Amino acid sequence: MDSHSLRLFLSLADNLHFGRTSREQHVSPSALSRSIKQLEDELGAALFVRDNRSVRLTREGQQFREYASEVMNGWQAIRQTFMQDQLNLHGELSLYCSVTASYSFLYDILSSFRQDYPRIEMKLHTGDPAKAVERVQQGLEDLAIGALPDSLPAGVEFQSITRSELRFIGPLAPQLLNEEQLKHPTAESWKDVPMILSEEGLARTRTDRWLKSHNIKPRIYAQVSGNEAIVSMVSLGFGIGVVPQIVLDNSPLTARIRLYDIQPPLTAYDIGLFALEKRLKDPLIAAFWNRQR
Numbered sequence: 001m002d003s004h005s006l007r008l009f010l011s012l013a014d015n016l017h018f019g020r021t022s023r024e025q026h027v028s029p030s031a032l033s034r035s036i037k038q039l040e041d042e043l044g045a046a047l048f049v050r051d052n053r054s055v056r057l058t059r060e061g062q063q064f065r066e067y068a069s070e071v072m073n074g075w076q077a078i079r080q081t082f083m084q085d086q087l088n089l090h091g092e093l094s095l096y097c098s099v100t101a102s103y104s105f106l107y108d109i110l111s112s113f114r115q116d117y118p119r120i121e122m123k124l125h126t127g128d129p130a131k132a133v134e135r136v137q138q139g140l141e142d143l144a145i146g147a148l149p150d151s152l153p154a155g156v157e158f159q160s161i162t163r164s165e166l167r168f169i170g171p172l173a174p175q176l177l178n179e180e181q182l183k184h185p186t187a188e189s190w191k192d193v194p195m196i197l198s199e200e201g202l203a204r205t206r207t208d209r210w211l212k213s214h215n216i217k218p219r220i221y222a223q224v225s226g227n228e229a230i231v232s233m234v235s236l237g238f239g240i241g242v243v244p245q246i247v248l249d250n251s252p253l254t255a256r257i258r259l260y261d262i263q264p265p266l267t268a269y270d271i272g273l274f275a276l277e278k279r280l281k282d283p284l285i286a287a288f289w290n291r292q293r
């Protein structure tokens with residue numbers, strides 16, 4: 001039994017007409033019959049007497065009608081209270097994320113959050129997601145979005161939102177890696193390959209580990225902060241780089257870069273929300289945190 005089946009029952013009890021009830025409640029006649037039948041099975045009593053022409057409530061049906069309308073009134077009242085609480089919650093919430101995150105999955109999250117909590121003002125700060133955890137730790141942000149590190153610092157909570165592969169990318173022109181270099185990356189064959197790397201963060205650690213496992217000492221052309229900046233440097237032909245797929249999916253420059261198939265691939269990113277554990281009790285932070293689950 002759920003609020004939907006109670007609503008259908010009450011409507012049929014008012015209308016005493018299957019066709020009209022199914023139209024009013026936007027359900028098919030067969031779904032309506034099924035729902036009523038299920039209620040009757042659960043209760044072990046017939047609620048309606050049906051014959052070809054008419055529908056009538058049984059005595060049990062009349063009793064159940066009183067019960068159902070009390071439950072529905074209680075349900076409406078509690079929903080109203082919760083909605084009022086949401087509407088009353090107000091203040092500022094700061095969120096740090098990359099430009100990519102703000103265009104992609106965060107867009108939907110923020111637009112529905114705003115509908116439910118119209119009086120909470122979001123302060124969005126964009127930057128390099130490699131700084132997400134430290135910005136939350138330093139108390140500069142209430143919440144931040146970034147990739148889950150191999151070990152999460154004590155006191156910081158993480159909640160996953162999406163996954164994204166880490167991809168090696170290069171410019172369309174000039175061609176910086178040939179087939180041989182891709183199939184057999186060695187210190188010798190890669191020694192002159194220019195690389196654009198993140199200054200810090202997980203992509204950097206994972207790339208460094210990969211390079212080391214092939215004994216490659218990278219020729220670092222530039223170190224940049226933020227994945228969007230890596231894509232733009234790479235598309236300009238300055239070097240090859242490593243970025244999460246989601247950044248490519250949202251980049252205006254994808255037509256100017258190529259993807260390299262490097263095996264085995266780097267470990268994918270688990271992208272999500274960070275907050276300080278001790279601050280999760282703050283009603284504004286909790287409102288945002290708990291609705292992602």
Ligand SMILES: CC(=O)[C@](C)(O)C(=O)O
Pocket residue numbers: 097098099100101129145146147164227244246247269271
């Ligand atoms: C880690 C993160 O926030 C993203 C979305 O993958 C990114 O922008 O790099």
